Amino acid sequence: MTTTVQAGAQAxxxxxxxxxxxxIHDMTNEEYHAHRYALSSSGARTLITASPAHFRYEQDHPQLPKKVFDIGNAAHKLVLGQGPELVRIDADEWRTNAVKAEVAAVRAAGNVPLKPAEYQMVHDMADALRRHPVASRLFDPEHGTPERSLFWRDDRTGVMRRARLDWLPNPRSGxxxxxxxxTCVSAHPEKLQRVIEDLGYHQQDxxxxxxxxxxxxxxxxxAFVFVCQEKTPPYVITVIEVNAAARRIGAARNRRALEIFAHCTATGYWPGYSDxxxxxxxPPWAETRDTLEYL
Incomplete structure (x- = not known):
């Protein structure tokens, strides 16, 4: 059954x-995400891996802060030097009403609440990154600016696009x-192959x-590189660059997403998987098994 969602519904x-x-714009993360008329990398990935209906719903119902995002957001803050304040909540368990109220107040202020062990962990992660010979140079505060929002128009569809760079290097020769x-569970290069596919990093590239x-x-x-850091000691870092074949696939997926976005925006119709x-x-394995058993 097709899901019909009108453009802008519930917005x-x-x-x-x-x-x-x-x-290039200097704006907060919240201000950046409010520009929903412009297609982002994450939006393009949703259009391809899910459906226009899923994309429209996500745009009209922005996610509230979740505990699962706290470590990544906190590590970004310390690595990039810009972002929400990190607030240590001096309680290992957040079960009492008093602690829950404190956590809620921190989130309401736009900041990141952390348990004591988490607070120490993200600082240890940032310290490990500063010791890494490549990552430390890539995020050197003297040679770049954190979190810049880029807006540009796609020539072929006329769609306005947006991207938020973690780090914009200063202009230089070479x-x-x-x-x-x-942040990741494993920074082993072979594990990151699956992550690139699952999370669409080649489309982001x-x-x-x-x-x-x-x-x-x-x-x-x-060059566009991903600095991937594990969230467990010793907080190993691997810097990766997706290869040419992956970049071609990512570009083709983005082109299709732009065409879908342009069509749905023009018609106001955001379908599900199929009409x-x-x-x-x-599944092939089940068909083979049952053919041998029953046919």
Whole structure:
């Protein structure tokens, strides 16, 4: 059954003044995410891996802060030097009404509450990153600016696009390297292959490269790398760059997402997985098993 969601349904009545010209902007994370008329990398991934209906619902119902995001947000704050305040809650368990009220007040103020062990952990993660020979140079505060929001227009569809760089390096001679910081369970390169596919990092790579190229920040020789850090001691770091084949696939997926976004925006119709009756087979392994057993 097709899900129909009208564009803008349940969206807040007021929003930021639309950005119509390409540019680099200094804004908060909340201000950036409020520009929902512009397609982001995460939005493009939802359009491809889920459906337009899922995308529209996520845009109209922004996620509230969740505990699961606290460690990543806190580590970003310490690594990048910009972001919400980290507040240590001096209680190992958040079960009493008093502690719950304290945590809620911290979140309501836009900050990140952390248990004592978590507070120490993210500081240890940041210290480990500063000791890493490559990552420490990529996020050197003397040679870049954290969290800059980029807006540009796609030439083929006319869709306004947006990207929020973790780090914008200062202009310099030679090849520009643009880093993005990720926390992860395992930073082993083979494990990260699956993460790239599951989380669509190759689409993010293409989006950020496109943004920097469109705005004249970097040319085609620029490198975009992911600085992946484990969330358990010794907080190992691996810096990766997706290869050319993955980048081509990411670019093709983004192109399809832009076409879907443009069509749905124009029609106001955000469908689910399919408008047709979909024939569904048994999984191949089950079909093989039962064919041998019963047919």
């Amino acid at each position: 807040p009545a007021a929003g930021p003044e639309p950005i119509t010209e390409p540019g 090849r520009l390297i643009i880093p993005d910081y990720k 293409d989006t950020y490269r496109s943004a920097c190229h469109a705005l004249g920040i970097a040319d085609d020789t620029a 047709d009756v979909v024939p569904v087979a048994l």
